[in-house]
Amino acid sequence: MVKAVINSIPVEVPENTSILDAAKTVGVNIPILCKHPDLHASAACGICVVKMKGSQKMPRACCTPIEEGMDIVTHDPEIVSVRKTVLNLILSNHPNSCLTCGRNTQCELQTALADFGIREEPYDKLLCSAPLDSTTGTIVLDPPKCIKCGRCVTVCQEMQNVWALSFLERGIETRISPAGDISLGDSPCVRCGQCSAHCPTGAIVEKDDTEKVWAALQNPAKHCVVQIAPAVRVTLGEHFGFEPGVNLSKKIYTLLRRMGFERVFDTNFGADLTIMEEAAEFVQRFVHGKSVLPLITTCCPSWVDFMEKMHPDMIEHFSSSKSPHEMLGVLAKTYYAEKQGLSPADIEVVSVMPCTAKKFEIHRSREMSASGFQDVDTSVTTRELSRMIRQAGIDFANLPDGECDPPLGDYSGAGTLFGTTGGVMEAALRTAAFMITKEKLPRVEFENVRGLKGVRETSVTVAGKEVRIAVAHGLANVEYVIEKIRKAKKDGAPLPYHFVEVMACPGGCIGGGGQPYGVTDELRAKRARGLYSDDKNLPRRCSYENPYIQQLYEDYLGEPLSKKAHELLHTTYKPRPMYQR
């Protein structure tokens, strides 16, 4: 431990704690625009300067470890003046388009300028001229708004190992861009949106599709149905004064009905269905030796995109089951449409997702139009839904509880777990164990697949056989798992795993690229707890127990992996070039 003094307050922290973090422990907030709790310090922005007694220098608090006996001043008129100068310099490269910016009122730079009372611009403007890039159809890159903090580049390169974004040129010419100034749509970008979730300004934001949703809701010819993802129910409340992790499913059902949707479905139902298909696939491979092991989960569209671009040799390991959101979409336009006597052409399926990549998934291949029409018409993120709530003048916090609609609404505890890392694995194991043994598990929790460790390797025993599993989240963590599989295959060694779950975003969908800003591991843990308690409180905790799932198979699909199930609920993968140009 190191003892020091910050603003005359004694502080004791472990060695190698930065001054920035040490100050937080005694209630001192040093302003910062570049350092993010998920990422290493880069000393890029320069507003975290502090003074040290006995030194002429002004070190940056984010990247200076606190040392024994240090006497630090974090705020005095001179320091504040330096910070103002730095902010003014940043402002001189920043367009004043706050009122029409995607981050208006939620921008870290805007907040800093407001806090420091910057009222005029002493320096001439010099703006980056690189054009707006919306070619991914999921996120929008607006280079002039970039303050070169480097968060997105670190996220894209180190956290996600995608390397779509890089810093090109240097000095005043510095810009974030894919290699060679091509568009993001032509780059390796997997559309996870983690750059947008970490950007302090509006330089990278989600593509806004709210107008499309309003237009559909206003169209009398359209029968609008909606689905919400597992992870949205425990995060939306953050925008409306709720504690992170509070499960607001029932308020959200009421909300969506008031917004004008004719039917309110739940992606958790789709998750139960994905589990039925995926667990059946696993049993086929694990018990009956049909096709190769390990089986790798494919609910995450960024992970699918990543694998197709970077690891196409893994395609044979991929589960062919579509994601829950796509399964629900296609059933809305087939099963539900037939039950209601509606034409799928008249049904508009909207999904509310924690995810930017879902905007891409809805048209990623022709299998996403298995109903004959695009199965999910529009996908909006949690952040977009928040804006829609305010536009609609709905007092979300005080809404009464409501219910979702049959036959695509009710879900089991397993379905809700899909929103967190480890959740798909746990949900699948519950049903796979039943499919193998035909017996109910005495205990449905698989605690060792839970948590936020980047890669979790463990094994469980099902019907007397060991099932070796791995759970990875954050795409950089996937390399370790893939390499291990690849090496074992090459050497003819026993497989390291039978079943692998991957989610692109750290924490899984609860930390998705379209979720409320300000995510940290602490917040991820709270959001995940919300889903685990939803699971715990539900009467049915295994997908196969969901009566609507049972009815769906009886009335419509036959059994998991049936011909009809394959037509509607499964997809294919193909290698794709990392760079289109």
Added chain:
Amino acid sequence: MDIEKTDIEDIRRNVEEICAPWEGRPGNLIMILHQIQNRYSYVPRRISFEVAKRLSIPLARIYEVITFYNYFKLEPPGKNIVSVCMGTACYLKGAPSLVERLGQELGIKPGESTRDKNFYLQVVRCLGCCGLAPVLTVGQKVYSNVRPEQVPGILAEYRQGAVV
């Protein structure tokens, strides 16, 4: 040599030849890029793709390095490379007005080539002959104590049909 039409196997052979001696050595990317530029006069994208594969590094890393250093070019430069020294002595003796005049005559900015690919204009730091300031070079030929009004005459030496 049009790199876009070169057979991929030829490209791979060249990349292998350049990369192999630097195998596993730290900081090798910059040395490899130097040799590529020496061979091709710029760093073609097709070559960068192969270098990325050969070194198992992301393409984005290669472009970060190429664009960070002024030396590397992403486009093939024009036939005659006009370099204006902007070192301190040349700067003080009027190099900026040479750059300006060259820009007017050629219709390009430093770092660009003329449309006919006959000239490439660049600004360089000290050429090591401050006594001759301001200095510019065209290819290997050095022009000293240059005044802006001499620029058209110098360029004329390298225009189509000029007797050199």
